[in-house]
Amino acid sequence: MNRLVLFFHKTGSPPWFYRFAGKLIPWLWLLFAVLTAIGLYLGLIEAPPDYQQGESVRIMYLHVPAAWMSMMIYALMAVMGFIALVWRIRIMEILAISSAPVGAAFTLIALVTGSLWGRPTWGTYWVWDARLTSELVLLFLYMGVIALYNAYDEPRKAARAAALLSIVGAINLPIIHFSVQWWNTLHQGSSISMKGSSIDASMLWPLLIMAIAAKFYYGANLLSRARLRLLKQDHRKRWVNELLDEEH
Amino acid sequence: MSKPNAYSAFVALVRRDLLLAYRRRAELLQPLFFLLVVITLFPLGVGPSLSLLAKIAPGVIWIAALLATVLSLDGLFRSDFEDGTLEQMVLSGQSLALIALGRTVTHWLVAGLPIVLLSPLLAMWMNLPDSGMPVLIKSLALGTPVLSLIGAIGGALTVSLKRGGQLMSLLVFPLYVPLLILATNAVSSAVAGLPYNGQLGLMFAGLIAALTLAPFATAAALKLSLT
Numbered sequence: 001m002n003r004l005v006l007f008f009h010k011t012g013s014p015p016w017f018y019r020f021a022g023k024l025i026p027w028l029w030l031l032f033a034v035l036t037a038i039g040l041y042l043g044l045i046e047a048p049p050d051y052q053q054g055e056s057v058r059i060m061y062l063h064v065p066a067a068w069m070s071m072m073i074y075a076l077m078a079v080m081g082f083i084a085l086v087w088r089i090r091i092m093e094i095l096a097i098s099s100a101p102v103g104a105a106f107t108l109i110a111l112v113t114g115s116l117w118g119r120p121t122w123g124t125y126w127v128w129d130a131r132l133t134s135e136l137v138l139l140f141l142y143m144g145v146i147a148l149y150n151a152y153d154e155p156r157k158a159a160r161a162a163a164l165l166s167i168v169g170a171i172n173l174p175i176i177h178f179s180v181q182w183w184n185t186l187h188q189g190s191s192i193s194m195k196g197s198s199i200d201a202s203m204l205w206p207l208l209i210m211a212i213a214a215k216f217y218y219g220a221n222l223l224s225r226a227r228l229r230l231l232k233q234d235h236r237k238r239w240v241n242e243l244l245d246e247e248h
Numbered sequence: 249m250s251k252p253n254a255y256s257a258f259v260a261l262v263r264r265d266l267l268l269a270y271r272r273r274a275e276l277l278q279p280l281f282f283l284l285v286v287i288t289l290f291p292l293g294v295g296p297s298l299s300l301l302a303k304i305a306p307g308v309i310w311i312a313a314l315l316a317t318v319l320s321l322d323g324l325f326r327s328d329f330e331d332g333t334l335e336q337m338v339l340s341g342q343s344l345a346l347i348a349l350g351r352t353v354t355h356w357l358v359a360g361l362p363i364v365l366l367s368p369l370l371a372m373w374m375n376l377p378d379s380g381m382p383v384l385i386k387s388l389a390l391g392t393p394v395l396s397l398i399g400a401i402g403g404a405l406t407v408s409l410k411r412g413g414q415l416m417s418l419l420v421f422p423l424y425v426p427l428l429i430l431a432t433n434a435v436s437s438a439v440a441g442l443p444y445n446g447q448l449g450l451m452f453a454g455l456i457a458a459l460t461l462a463p464f465a466t467a468a469a470l471k472l473s474l475t
Binding site: 144152169 | 398405409415418419429468469473
């Protein structure tokens with residue numbers, strides 16, 4: 001069996017996953033901190049103010065990565081949920097449900113920063129255009145998954161129900177992506193595409209750096225939550241007690 | 249007697265459900281009364297100005313239809329779950345997706361179709377212009393089956409929970425949003441004299457997608473709830 005396949009098999013074992021994630025998490029936090037420092041420096045200090053919006057455009061460096069993460073995490077949650085449903089891998093169930101609060105938090109950040117950004121630029125805190133509305137609906141989808149998980153008593157059954165719901169809700173994601181093309185909206189048209197972007201490099205770089213930093217945040221946060229949930233679920237098992245004995 | 253095939257199982261289930269529904273007619277009229285009451289509350293709440301009512305008519309009628317459908321979805325699988333019939337259906341060896349589809353079909357016939365038939369009355373109450381009425385009926389005819397199909401997934405996911413009903417409505421509302429947007433957009437466009445076939449076309453595509461995929465999700469959810 002080659003090393004990559006062996007690695008994936010090992011991650012299915014709770015004690016191995018716990019230790020491996022524990023080693024990975026500090027590095028993820030470090031990379032997050034470094035990239036955020038660079039990104040915020042470039043974005044808040046080096047990058048020029050927008051010719052129309054002035055300094056308030058700088059909220060973009062928080063708002064856009066948060067919005068991108070909110071959608072990416074939902075897609076990942078649905079994929080992890082699918083794997084958990086089909087192959088019944090417990091670690092996948094834990095990772096999927098641990099992603100939900102992180103994704104919901106990013107969605108909330110996107111909504112709040114977007115609202116604060118809208119006030120000076122559009123004159124209003126909120127409009128019901130397609131993109132904003134879809135992001136709000138995405139928040140409700142996250143809350144639905146979390147609520148469904150918490151409604152069940154048995155953790156594995158709860159995780160499978162939540163996984164099913166997140167897959168069904170994944171239909172919403174393409175609608176968010178294409179909503180800017182389907183309706184005439186107030187929101188800025190998609191400026192970053194596969195063909196290249198219409199944003200100047202001095203603004204694009206901080207944006208992309210912040211986006212990557214957000215991914216490291218997600219990784220670190222997700223693994224921390226997953227470890228905690230694993231400990232809670234396995235608290236009667238021998239490997240947890242051995243672990244706790246080790247640490248004393 | 250020949251071995252029962254999937255089609256005869258489907259027909260038997262639909263006939264049983266329709267018979268049960270007929271015996272509890274009063275119970276089934278409640279969501280429809282709810283629909284009528286909600287529509288009536290709107291003019292009482294926003295004022296009887298006909299132009300205002302006409303402007304909000306598509307949205308109000310569709311939201312009322314949504315709420316009424318969610319109300320009627322709560323007990324979709326519950327009584328069968330509680331007395332063990334659902335378990336027997338799963339054990340029967342018949343395709344669970346087909347059973348789920350059968351239940352959804354009867355739900356639409358007793359809850360969704362009456363909404364479509366009542367829509368001219370609702371349109372009149374909300375002063376919807378005549379140009380919008382045919383499209384309203386078409387949008388409801390295309391949309392209410394999707395409400396039943398997706399709602400069945402929610403109903404199956406929450407059937408084993410104690411307070412399943414409240415949670416179910418919260419779960420399905422985000423899933424209904426694209427449908428609501430498309431349908432009300434279609435009716436508003438028709439009233440404004442703009443083209444609306446695109447929206448109806450997308451709703452039809454959504455109906456086909458839901459018809460082919462939702463029963464499988466419902467079946468998976470039912471199996472999950474019964475373990």
